[in-house]
Amino acid sequence: MTNIVINNREVKAHEGETLIETARRCGFSIPSLCYSGHAKHQSSCMVCAVRNGKTGQIIPSCTTLPTEGMEIDTESNEVISSRTLSLELLLSDHRADCEAPCRTACPGNMDVARMNRLYDQGRYEEALHLLRDTLVIPATLCYICNAPCEKICRRGDVSASVSIREIKKALVAKTDLNKIPKPPGNGKRIAVKGSDPMALSAAYHLRKQGYEVHVFEPAGEILLPHIAQPERAPAELLALEINVMKQMGVEFILLQEPEPEAYHRVITPQTKTKQPAKLSLEGRYLAQGQDSKPFNSTYSRFSDSEKKALAGDTETMTNKSGCLYCDCDAKTSCLLRQYASEYGIRSSRYTKTLTQEALRRQAVSATMYFEQAKCIKCGLCVYNSVNGFTFRDRGFVMQVVLPEENASHISEELCELCPTGALYRRE
Numbered sequence: 001m002t003n004i005v006i007n008n009r010e011v012k013a014h015e016g017e018t019l020i021e022t023a024r025r026c027g028f029s030i031p032s033l034c035y036s037g038h039a040k041h042q043s044s045c046m047v048c049a050v051r052n053g054k055t056g057q058i059i060p061s062c063t064t065l066p067t068e069g070m071e072i073d074t075e076s077n078e079v080i081s082s083r084t085l086s087l088e089l090l091l092s093d094h095r096a097d098c099e100a101p102c103r104t105a106c107p108g109n110m111d112v113a114r115m116n117r118l119y120d121q122g123r124y125e126e127a128l129h130l131l132r133d134t135l136v137i138p139a140t141l142c143y144i145c146n147a148p149c150e151k152i153c154r155r156g157d158v159s160a161s162v163s164i165r166e167i168k169k170a171l172v173a174k175t176d177l178n179k180i181p182k183p184p185g186n187g188k189r190i191a192v193k194g195s196d197p198m199a200l201s202a203a204y205h206l207r208k209q210g211y212e213v214h215v216f217e218p219a220g221e222i223l224l225p226h227i228a229q230p231e232r233a234p235a236e237l238l239a240l241e242i243n244v245m246k247q248m249g250v251e252f253i254l255l256q257e258p259e260p261e262a263y264h265r266v267i268t269p270q271t272k273t274k275q276p277a278k279l280s281l282e283g284r285y286l287a288q289g290q291d292s293k294p295f296n297s298t299y300s301r302f303s304d305s306e307k308k309a310l311a312g313d314t315e316t317m318t319n320k321s322g323c324l325y326c327d328c329d330a331k332t333s334c335l336l337r338q339y340a341s342e343y344g345i346r347s348s349r350y351t352k353t354l355t356q357e358a359l360r361r362q363a364v365s366a367t368m369y370f371e372q373a374k375c376i377k378c379g380l381c382v383y384n385s386v387n388g389f390t391f392r393d394r395g396f397v398m399q400v401v402l403p404e405e406n407a408s409h410i411s412e413e414l415c416e417l418c419p420t421g422a423l424y425r426r427e
């Protein structure tokens with residue numbers, strides 16, 4: 001046993017433990033990217049930095065062994081700044097989108113890339129649920145939204161933008177899927193006043209949570225009195241989409257106001273925006289609470305060589321939707337994104353380098369891919385594969401590569417070690 005002090009607390013380090021292991025076992029939180037439990041590793045990322053109080057040095061906790069009397073600080077401003085700097089440097093050489101631009105441009109935060117993937121795989125029912133969970137009356141909203149998603153679509157840089165609205169309409173047109181089973185009730189009744197997209201979305205999500213929901217529309221017509229150009233919303237589509245809500249059990253009561261004493265809650269949705277998709281998002285927030293906004297890596301337009309490479313990529317360019325699937329397959333599991341969010345990084349302060357090509361995906365097996373532009377060169381895949389991944393070149397231009405002839409030596413478990421979305425299994 002070795003006695004050390006972490007953040008002014010005396011703790012005992014076990015034989016052979018590194019500082020990060022002692023600290024984590026004792027409940028201190030330290031991030032790490034190039035270290036992963038018992039896997040072979042060498043320190044490189046420096047996000048596990050801590051400060052040695054005796055020497056004043058910032059040291060990597062993943063490779064440093066505790067010594068008797070050591071005083072370690074894991075949370076001072078100096079330590080936090082050092083980790084933030086390391087994360088920003090990694091992100092400056094990261095040419096990738098966490099979320100696709102079509103999603104960040106969508107005022108409703110619609111996960112278009114995921115919808116397109118489901119659509120291309122023929123998983124229409126899942127695609128439609130995703131769509132409706134975001135844009136409560138999706139086909140109608142397509143007619144009254146100006147589609148910033150299509151204007152920003154990266155595919156437009158290579159050939160033509162994905163027809164996102166047409167895909168949504170095609171999904172809603174699969175009428176046999178426009179049936180949502182009635183969610184079980186929780187015995188509580190809620191009144192929602194008005195029927196703009198925010199009110200409809202709140203009603204939809206509250207019904208999904210089990211509330212009995214009554215929508216009161218004193219103006220006598222659903223949605224239309226609340227939108228700028230009601231003639232843009234086709235009547236038969238609106239009727240179809242409202243019918244889905246009715247099948248779920250939402251009741252529409254026209255030309256009346258609720259009697260407050262008959263309800264557990266009376267909701268009058270109010271917000272500043274008039275944008276229909278944004279209203280739908282606000283309605284979901286009203287029912288479910290607001291999501292926190294994570295860090296989002298992104299880059300500007302494709303370079304000429306990226307365009308050329310993508311135009312020749314038959315696998316990507318021939319799917320039904322035409323989508324490049326710009327979002328990252330690891331967007332919910334990536335540690336780099338998680339730490340960047342935790343350390344409050346909005347974007348790297350350092351100019352992006354252009355050493356990598358975005359969306360260049362190397363197939364490792366039928367279901368596993370490697371994307372160099374998301375690789376932070378931590379080396380975990382190199383040290384933990386035999387005749388597999390390897391380093392190429394040195395210094396700033398150093399890259400991790402997988403020679404084609406080595407691909408058959410790679411097991412899918414290696415994906416679990418990769419701290420980013422560089423090495424992943426596709427759904």
Ligand code: SF4
Pocket residue numbers: 094096097098099297328329330331332334335336337374420421422
């Ligand atoms: S690897 Fe992580 S940080 Fe990079 S694009 Fe994917 S989720 Fe975002």
Ligand code: SF4
Pocket residue numbers: 100101102103112113116152153154155162164322323324325326327
């Ligand atoms: S190619 Fe697909 S994921 Fe990329 S911006 Fe266009 S619709 Fe979105």
Ligand code: SF4
Pocket residue numbers: 374375376377378379380381382389400417418419420422423
């Ligand atoms: S691909 Fe390998 S070197 Fe790159 S981030 Fe993933 S594990 Fe690290």
Ligand code: FES
Pocket residue numbers: 031032033034035042043044045046047048049060061062063
């Ligand atoms: S240097 Fe310690 S986790 Fe990367």
